[in-house]
Amino acid sequence: MKKYDYLIVGSGLFGSTFAYKAKQAGKSCLVIDKRKHRGGNIYCEEIEGINVHKYGAHIFHTSNKEVWDFVNSIVEFNRYTNSPIANYNGKLYNLPFNMNTFYQMWGVTTPQQAKEKIEKQKAAAIESMKNSGITEPRNLEEQAISLIGTDIYETLIKGYTEKQWGRKCTELPAFIIKRLPVRFVYDNNYFNDKYQGIPIGGYNRLINGLLDGIEVKTDEDFFKNRQYWESIAKKIIFTGKIDEFYGYQFGKLEYRTVRFEEEIHDCSNYQGNAVVNYTEKEVPYTRIIEHKHFEMFGVEVDNCPKTVISKEYSTEWKEGMEPYYPVNDEKNNLLYNKYQKLAEKENNVIFGGRLAEYKYYDMAPVIERVLKLSL
Known part of the structure; x- marks a missing residue:
């Protein structure tokens, strides 16, 4: 007899949403994660009263009402609108490309x-x-x-x-x-989606709500004790790297990764916007995130006397780093297709998420895919 219906490897958005859905269906689940915290890349850490997105900015957006209603049933979302700014040699431009940019x-x-x-x-x-x-x-x-x-x-x-x-x-x-979004209106809203926002209180509240009442073990590496983990559940939900699952037998897939430099500043407002891209090549980082602007608006910003920023540096992924973005060029896609064919033959393993499916995922499509899965 297996102890669990599902072993879920990874407590990010795919794994946590699947665990929630399985629990609602009366299934028993164990969620494990090799990190010391839940939530995967949407994990936040509170610093100076500010929810800091430890693995880069995450802005939830969708036009799917079912998905929006689902996440808001777990935690209420605020009205944050993503309106990034580009800094080129000290001159500022609105994004996406719109009439403000052209002016x-x-x-x-x-x-x-x-x-x-x-x-x-x-x-x-x-x-x-x-x-x-x-x-x-x-x-x-x-x-x-x-x-x-x-x-x-x-x-x-x-x-x-x-x-x-x-x-x-x-x-x-x-x-x-393939295309570049160009708007001939004065509109700085980056997304076209109907719904957009950040969980009030941060993404940890969303993950904790999804995993409420479910057994979770952090700091547990599936591959260090694989035989044991595979023996305790009828099915595995795997959200890690698909090439690692198959022992890199066809070779390793490539990724880009991001390094973050976090700074605390003794001012209430560092740059006046959550996201500022630095588009000249001479500036080594790609952008600066000022985290308080995701959840604080108007006078709330000034009432919080300190601020936290993160400078993001994009780099080639190497072993031991966190893999962020799949390199979906022809070489890597051909390699992934070999692993995908192996995955299609699995009866007791479901692969899900950006690492397991080797593609860039926004958060809403991740949830949408889980909601469509049959248990």
């Missing part, structure tokens, strides 16, 4: 003026490629310029992207930028 870039004030400026630069770029015998963009740089023109590419895309990927834009595949 800051060129001084244009009407959609028609902005469209004419962009179309003129796009046409020049495409003509230049044709004259060089290039019929289709061969790399990210050519793709981006053909979509948005040179000014925005050079100012807001090139340096940031090269820092993020650790290689020149001319060395990155064109498909990374």
